[in-house]
Amino acid sequence: MARRQSNLALVYQDLGDYEKARDLLEGALKALLQNFGELHPNVARRQSNLAVVYQDLGDYEKARDLLEGALKSALQNFGELHPNVARRQSNLALVYKDLGDYEKARDLLEGALKAICKTLENSILMWP
Numbered sequence: 001m002a003r004r005q006s007n008l009a010l011v012y013q014d015l016g017d018y019e020k021a022r023d024l025l026e027g028a029l030k031a032l033l034q035n036f037g038e039l040h041p042n043v044a045r046r047q048s049n050l051a052v053v054y055q056d057l058g059d060y061e062k063a064r065d066l067l068e069g070a071l072k073s074a075l076q077n078f079g080e081l082h083p084n085v086a087r088r089q090s091n092l093a094l095v096y097k098d099l100g101d102y103e104k105a106r107d108l109l110e111g112a113l114k115a116i117c118k119t120l121e122n123s124i125l126m127w128p
Contacts, residue, residue: 002028044073067092086115
């Protein structure tokens, strides 16, 4: 059910109905939190999706809080040099930029760049 709510929320988001998208994503997130706990990767994905809607609504503090939770989950589940961590860092950096905290945004983006460079380096080393 949470996946269906999330998919429908993304359609509402594309249609510009951010309040409806927010409500659906909050419901999906609540269900996932109850079933899996706060550090599950699916919870982090829903937190990220909901954070984007909050950005669209101009609620950057709420977006920041959700993305910090998603980043914490990604770090716990994948380690600091994983592409999912880089994605979460990049998304969070954009919110910090919107909040005017450019130093924090820079630091997060530098971490994301480091993770992606390491991933590419490891991929190249694995080529025959």
